[in-house]
Amino acid sequence: MMKTRMTFGSWEAITVLVNSIFVQVFLSFPRDMAAYGGSAGWMVSLIITVVVLIYFSISSALYENIGSLDLLDISERVGGRVLKIIVGFLITAFLFFELTAFLGGFSQVLKMISLDKSPLGFVEILFLIGIIACAYFGIEAVVRINAFLLPVVIAGFLLITAGVIPQMDINNIFPVMGEGYGSIAMGSLYKLSAYSSIIILFFMIPFFKKKYIKRVGYMSILISGLLLLWATLSFLLLYPYQIAVDNKIPVFQMAKHIEFGSFLQRIESVFVLICSISSLLYLGVVFTFILHIMQKTLGLKKSKPIILPMAVISLTVSDILKRMDADMVNSKAVNMIWLTGLVLPLIIIIFGACKKVGKKSAEGGGEID
Template sequence: MLEKGKINTGEFEIIVIIFTLGSTILVGPSLLASYAKQDAWIASFLSLMIGLCFIFLYNQLTSFYPEMTFIEMTKNILGSWIGGVVSFLFIIYFFIISAGLLREIGDFLTTQILVETPIQTILISFILISMAGVKLGIEVISRAAIIFFPWMIMMLALLFLFLIPEVEISNIQPIYGEGFKAIARATYSSLGLPYLELFIFLMITPYVSNKQRLKKSFYKGTIIGGVVLSILIIFSIIVLGADFTARHAYPSYILGKKISLGTVIERLEVIVAIIWFFSMYFKLTICYYGITLGLAQIFKLKSYKILVFPLAFLLVTFSIILYPDIVYFQDFLAHTWTPYSLTICFFIPCIIVFAANVKKVKTNKESGR
């Protein structure tokens, strides 16, 4: 195996939680509120329920070949040629995600915090940090996640606690006021961010030591991450209002600015920024790691590490080419990302599961003879 490291189910669960939060912490509330308004929280919980169905599908894939990554099992089930094509589609999909994540980091910092800093400087600085994690491997990435995870939870808890005085329950009324169609549209738009993206963990599952508890950890991590996102969306609506949440690119960041406890505690948007930096770092690093490992397996290289630097250069370049500005990026998320994600992370896995079952039946019949 190209990766020698091993992680336990607890570490796997934590990186699933952090990955689920990822970029959705910042852009998720706006995306959902733009369709469902004050009912965005309903759409968020519905998308979580559907997201668990995707996890069921991914767990089915891991049960066929628990010691193989998605690239390896695809070539084993579909054959070398067809499996290779599908594997490349997988790599391209997560390359686009990684470039988008990097661009999102650059856009946020250049519009909200470091407004005078060239975006190229930010992109290069962040990818260098991510490169270090990818080179060290999944074991080190997961250990780092364990260190930062309690701090993320503590800061989220403080954020929600300090926002309680700013709550206006009337902002969430009338419940179901936008009707089922608007909620369904919002639910659909949020499937690609983040639940279908969890497909990347099929590159990590072979390195989880306890395969018996793997499926449960995958479910638990997704549920915890999804519930936290839903709570954040609820706070965005009841504090900022549905219209403001829908209009602003980063409503959860604005939540921190609304905190005011006397004259002592004010404008704690840095809490949101820190949480987001942590979650974005690990999401980008996991996607980046999956791409390098997958390409190494496709080309049968002895080590995936020789691909780390060339891919970093390509990610920085394509983050600017693929996403020329923040308006284009948000439009891409709203209209293109979910159907594209469904194709790569749902329909293709369904075909592979079907082919694996056919192959299994055929093998059993032949062995019975």
């Protein structure tokens, strides 16, 4: 079957990664920072960004001997088709767990703030329709939609946080070290998971030129890090951390504080809009890459026949996780699972760099039907 090669630019790749990391702000990221670091929660977000920058500098340096291969290509050249299949299923399982956990998380948020009279399953189905549409459009379309809509999401977020500046109190971030070095260190370890979506970068590399990998990686991490830092800092400046840890949806609570006379009220509607856009883009990207990885792992000619079965399974697993009545997004045990998104790629890249598997690899371009 004839295949065409598609590419997209570094800016599109950056927006995909930024949204995949930044989207956690709309769940409970600022609150989690307050829970781990107290008044020094903003330090946790700063530390994890610095650590991930170091992580990426190591990964990108190792990629000099890998070329434009993705993680599956590297695995196949290191250990043959068997290793490729094993790695493919591991990464698919990881991303699938991430998809189902966050599908439930975002659905609960929107039900609480906007669709409170609707069953949770109905909200999940709305998201599911969106991600199915993303899958049918394909990777290139989803990536370009991210590039178009992410600036709107960030602008809405900055509007909300700027609106509460008059109510911020600098005393809320004292004592500077919060609950001590130990809490900050442990919080930083657990919340490295915030960057687990960086695993997607290592599947986008074939779609843009390898020379842009550093630009994409560093810019994505820096922009995401600044947004996470500002989200946490603005939240802690608005609420004392003792109160902050009890706010279930931090940015929504911030939006409810904004009121400028009769001219500007009910800004929480902006939160509903940007949260819906960002979460749908994120879930669509994850689902689309799951299908891409499954297709490549199993050597399928097309991924479209498995879209509906995978979507139904996603909804079913999300419902099972919901019935378990456990926090599948932010618990300490789950945070350690999310670290797979950082650890597994690094292991594969190290083996690939040692064997210099990319000496004869093609430069850029992903294959589609």
